[in-house]
Amino acid sequence: VEDLKMQEAHMMSISPRAQLGERVRLGLGVRIYDHVKVGDDCEIGDFVILGHPTQNAKWAGKTLQIPPGSVIRSHTVLYEGSRFTSSLETGHHVVIREGTEAGDNLRIGNYSDIEGDCTIGDYCRFHGYVHVGKGSRVGHFARLYSLVTLTNDPLPPSHVLQGVSVGDGAVLCVGVTVLPGADLGVGAFICSGSQAKGKIAAGSVVLENRPVFGIHRLRSLEHQIVHPWMNHFKDAYPESAWERLDKLKAEILVSAKAFERSSQPFIKRA
Amino acid sequence: VEDLKMQEAHMMSISPRAQLGERVRLGLGVRIYDHVKVGDDCEIGDFVILGHPTQNAKWAGKTLQIPPGSVIRSHTVLYEGSRFTSSLETGHHVVIREGTEAGDNLRIGNYSDIEGDCTIGDYCRFHGYVHVGKGSRVGHFARLYSLVTLTNDPLPPSHVLQGVSVGDGAVLCVGVTVLPGADLGVGAFICSGSQAKGKIAAGSVVLENRPVFGIHRLRSLEHQIVHPWMNHFKDAYPESAWERLDKLKAEILVSAKAFERSSQPFIKRA
Amino acid sequence: VEDLKMQEAHMMSISPRAQLGERVRLGLGVRIYDHVKVGDDCEIGDFVILGHPTQNAKWAGKTLQIPPGSVIRSHTVLYEGSRFTSSLETGHHVVIREGTEAGDNLRIGNYSDIEGDCTIGDYCRFHGYVHVGKGSRVGHFARLYSLVTLTNDPLPPSHVLQGVSVGDGAVLCVGVTVLPGADLGVGAFICSGSQAKGKIAAGSVVLENRPVFGIHRLRSLEHQIVHPWMNHFKDAYPESAWERLDKLKAEILVSAKAFERSSQPFIKRA
Numbered sequence: 038v039e040d041l042k043m044q045e046a047h048m049m050s051i052s053p054r055a056q057l058g059e060r061v062r063l064g065l066g067v068r069i070y071d072h073v074k075v076g077d078d079c080e081i082g083d084f085v086i087l088g089h090p091t092q093n094a095k096w097a098g099k100t101l102q103i104p105p106g107s108v109i110r111s112h113t114v115l116y117e118g119s120r121f122t123s124s125l126e127t128g129h130h131v132v133i134r135e136g137t138e139a140g141d142n143l144r145i146g147n148y149s150d151i152e153g154d155c156t157i158g159d160y161c162r163f164h165g166y167v168h169v170g171k172g173s174r175v176g177h178f179a180r181l182y183s184l185v186t187l188t189n190d191p192l193p194p195s196h197v198l199q200g201v202s203v204g205d206g207a208v209l210c211v212g213v214t215v216l217p218g219a220d221l222g223v224g225a226f227i228c229s230g231s232q233a234k235g236k237i238a239a240g241s242v243v244l245e246n247r248p249v250f251g252i253h254r255l256r257s258l259e260h261q262i263v264h265p266w267m268n269h270f271k272d273a274y275p276e277s278a279w280e281r282l283d284k285l286k287a288e289i290l291v292s293a294k295a296f297e298r299s300s301q302p303f304i305k306r307a
Numbered sequence: 308v309e310d311l312k313m314q315e316a317h318m319m320s321i322s323p324r325a326q327l328g329e330r331v332r333l334g335l336g337v338r339i340y341d342h343v344k345v346g347d348d349c350e351i352g353d354f355v356i357l358g359h360p361t362q363n364a365k366w367a368g369k370t371l372q373i374p375p376g377s378v379i380r381s382h383t384v385l386y387e388g389s390r391f392t393s394s395l396e397t398g399h400h401v402v403i404r405e406g407t408e409a410g411d412n413l414r415i416g417n418y419s420d421i422e423g424d425c426t427i428g429d430y431c432r433f434h435g436y437v438h439v440g441k442g443s444r445v446g447h448f449a450r451l452y453s454l455v456t457l458t459n460d461p462l463p464p465s466h467v468l469q470g471v472s473v474g475d476g477a478v479l480c481v482g483v484t485v486l487p488g489a490d491l492g493v494g495a496f497i498c499s500g501s502q503a504k505g506k507i508a509a510g511s512v513v514l515e516n517r518p519v520f521g522i523h524r525l526r527s528l529e530h531q532i533v534h535p536w537m538n539h540f541k542d543a544y545p546e547s548a549w550e551r552l553d554k555l556k557a558e559i560l561v562s563a564k565a566f567e568r569s570s571q572p573f574i575k576r577a
Numbered sequence: 578v579e580d581l582k583m584q585e586a587h588m589m590s591i592s593p594r595a596q597l598g599e600r601v602r603l604g605l606g607v608r609i610y611d612h613v614k615v616g617d618d619c620e621i622g623d624f625v626i627l628g629h630p631t632q633n634a635k636w637a638g639k640t641l642q643i644p645p646g647s648v649i650r651s652h653t654v655l656y657e658g659s660r661f662t663s664s665l666e667t668g669h670h671v672v673i674r675e676g677t678e679a680g681d682n683l684r685i686g687n688y689s690d691i692e693g694d695c696t697i698g699d700y701c702r703f704h705g706y707v708h709v710g711k712g713s714r715v716g717h718f719a720r721l722y723s724l725v726t727l728t729n730d731p732l733p734p735s736h737v738l739q740g741v742s743v744g745d746g747a748v749l750c751v752g753v754t755v756l757p758g759a760d761l762g763v764g765a766f767i768c769s770g771s772q773a774k775g776k777i778a779a780g781s782v783v784l785e786n787r788p789v790f791g792i793h794r795l796r797s798l799e800h801q802i803v804h805p806w807m808n809h810f811k812d813a814y815p816e817s818a819w820e821r822l823d824k825l826k827a828e829i830l831v832s833a834k835a836f837e838r839s840s841q842p843f844i845k846r847a
Contacts, residue, residue, distance in 0.1 A: 049605075064338075066588070066605060066624065084336065084354050086651055089651075111356055112384070112624070112670070129384050130400055130688075132687050147420050148420065148688055165420055182463060184724065186751050186752065192802055193720065194806050195802050196809070197797070210463060212752075216769065229484055232770060257461060257467070262465050262467070270464045270465060273464065318590075335608050354624050354652070381629075382652055398672075436708070450733070453708050453726055453728075454724065454726065482754055526732075534732070539736070540736065543736075
């Protein structure tokens with residue numbers, strides 16, 4: 038066993054300029070470049086690359102900051118010049134490029150790709166194969182499910198960059214594409230496979246590419262749950278975030294009802 | 308050359324508790340954790356991780372069983388607590404999590420992600436970027452093409468888990484999303500880009516999100532082929548499976564015709 | 578620091594039969610098999626596999642040719658038996674299989690998968706999660722955005738292989754699926770989420786699965802850009818390619834107008 042541990046110790050390449058905290062666990066074949074700061078108690082999986090150099094002059098040489106308690110799973114590549122304010126958790130095979138500025142406790146699923154030059158709020162949850170284009174602005178507590186794509190080029194290919202904006206507490210279901218420049222209001226809910234474009238009212242549900250009703254109509258009698266999702270899913274977040282979630286829920290509910298009053302014609306669905 | 312081989316031998320981390328069969332070939336940088344049993348004649352590619360620990364108490368410490376003759380391609384991550392009854396074949400960059408119980412000869416394409424706590428029958432074929440959510444039940448001889456997603460949360464986010472069920476011999480074409488709790492009958496055929504929800508009749512074809520006709524109408528005069536696919540594609544499976552395929556074909560054909568008799572209104576298409 | 582460099586030098590497996598040019602930089606854990614030729618000044622990232630063996634007899638033992646100045650990013654797998662005429666650039670976690678014959682300066686994004694037995698012209702740009710099925714023929718200057726899938730089986734599963742054809746300068750937006758045997762004309766533009774099938778007229782725009790108008794109607798007053806994209810995006814290509822782009826632009830413009838004259842009924846949209 039000691040021999041195996043020895044081997045592991047030799048199978049990586051850590052720059053002497055990188056700053057590693059206490060009790061950082063490093064997997065097999067880890068590569069850490071110069072401009073990297075890893076907080077205490079982090080777990081860095083096998084075949085992970087931290088601080089990958091960028092050719093983008095704005096971010097080259099800037100530090101990649103991995104906060105204490107982060108878990109970076111295997112085969113993940115994080116570029117230099119990105120910051121995360123508290124515990125980051127990635128799945129396997131994730132890529133995050135330079136200039137990503139994210140808040141507390143971002144969690145990203147397998148094969149997701151954040152293209153950089155973007156801001157992401159606190160407690161966001163991205164599932165697998167999520168693609169965040171450059172210039173995106175994602176609020177707090179947003180949830181992006183598998184295969185969600187945030188685009189940015191309004192007339193591809195062009196040199197125009199119109200990043201999207203995703204409001205706090207928004208839910209983007211499987212396979213949603215957010216078109217360039219779209220502005221999704223707080224608590225918007227985009228149904229599976231829809232495209233979201235233009236301004237999407239806060240608290241509205243987008244079905245087949247257009248807002249149709251307020252999110253308080255999303256409910257299941259069988260399971261006794263009703264949106265906003267903070268009603269039944271608050272406990273999936275740390276208790277320290279609950280007060281913020283309560284406020285956000287109230288705000289979304291007000292918006293959802295305001296949306297229904299204002300929208301003409303309104304498509305009624307049970 | 309001998310020197311190179313020496314290097315390879317040193318570039319991996321194999322737990323002394325793992326059980327490796329005869330003639331197992333190990334790639335560069337392979338990591339094998341404690342709770343792993345690898346059968347004879349397996350081929351484990353470069354940068355593969357076997358028996359990755361899980362935090363799921365139900366499966367932690369349970370053995371990952373890789374059957375004899377399996378091929379695990381590079382950059383793949385298999386968690387502890389999963390079983391495969393005979394030769395497993397994965398593409399590159401695959402992830403399979405804890406609690407996956409699969410039958411004979413499962414083949415999975417590049418970048419596919421099986422989230423665990425699911426059952427998969429014999430001789431299934433998954434292409435690339437396939438996502439199998441927790442709680443899924445997939446029958447025998449099912450075929451899932453690229454970007455197929457099996458979901459499980461009926462009102463995301465929630466704590467409700469409604470896995471989907473995919474019948475024997477079903478075909479899910481490119482980009483299909485199966486909605487939570489959907490129950491796809493034996494031999495159902497879901498066309499490219501469709502969503503499948505609710506109960507889908509055995510032997511029916513789902514086009515633009517609804518069942519439209521029996522699968523015996525899927526035919527090509529030019530290529531002289533007609534569904535059920537066992538008519539013209541049985542030879543892609545081992546001869547030992549042919550009798551089962553013949554029975555399944557007969558069952559699907561009966562269901563397809565029954566579907567057409569029972570469905571009102573019936574949408575006729577050439 | 579010297580020690581670290583030593584370690585790196587030992588953490589790879591390079592076949593003595595492989596041919597490496599001058600100033601080739603090799604990352605951590607690189608594996609290079611026998612039938613590989615790497616040109617001068619290439620950069621091979623960490624955990625990359627070059628010349629992965631194939632079981633396809635047509636290509637087994639044939640050389641993988643990586644041209645001078647190529648950049649192969651981390652965790653990428655390139656099979657033996659593929660050729661690229663000038664500088665290839667891949668993202669992270671790319672897979673390219675045997676029998677891919679590509680022209681100058683192909684660039685492929687993260688997680689893209691080229692299944693081999695296909696031809697790709699000069700200066701093509703593929704973003705992330707792009708899947709190129711066997712038998713595809715892609716022209717010069719084609720642009721495939723995220724999650725584009727080129728399929729090939731007209732009645733899955735079958736033994737029929739009907740690869741698609743993508744014309745020079747065509748643009749396939751996010752999430753486009755090209756159905757088996759489709760023939761996309763020069764400069765065709767397929768909108769996000771559409772399926773493209775059959776023969777698509779040169780210079781036409783496909784919206785919601787059918788061609789609707791000529792690409793010269795794709796314009797933005799705000800940003801003062803108008804398609805063909807060579808009008809405003811030529812500078813993203815090397816100057817040596819500009820003359821070809823000018824000719825292609827003229828050809829596309831003629832086709833776009835011809836499409837509008839010939840198409841009946843024509844759906845007018847501002």
